[in-house]
Amino acid sequence: MEENVSEPAHFDSSAILLRSLTRALRKLGEVGAADEASRIAARAWSDLRHGDAELAEKINGTMHYLARLPDEVDAARNHRPKPE
Numbered sequence: 839m840e841e842n843v844s845e846p847a848h849f850d851s852s853a854i855l856l857r858s859l860t861r862a863l864r865k866l867g868e869v870g871a872a873d874e875a876s877r878i879a880a881r882a883w884s885d886l887r888h889g890d891a892e893l894a895e896k897i898n899g900t901m902h903y904l905a906r907l908p909d910e911v912d913a914a915r916n917h918r919p920k921p922e
Contacts (some may be wrong), residue, residue, distance in 0.1 A: 842920040856893050860900045876904045 859882065866875040879901045886894040 852890065852893060856896055863900050872904045872907045876877050879904060883917060887896060901911060 860879075863875040863879050866872075879897055883894050883901065886897060886908075891896040
């Protein structure tokens with residue numbers, strides 16, 4: 839009797855990591871660090887653009903999202919009182 843063992847589902851670690859990165863960058867931007875998040879996203883895009891255009895395009899979408907965040911969000915970060 840032959841055992842019915844299915845093949846493991848395709849595991850795309852790059853896509854999984856990119857999804858986590860883009861979520862983290864969006865959250866970083868939403869809490870007032872859009873400039874820093876944009877710099878990180880730009881570096882990731884630069885690293886990916888020649889090797890994996892599809893992943894680079896997803897990072898590009900994140901950069902556009904960060905660029906559209908209201909200026910007040912980033913400005914609020916710069917005016918927070920420092921903890922004592």
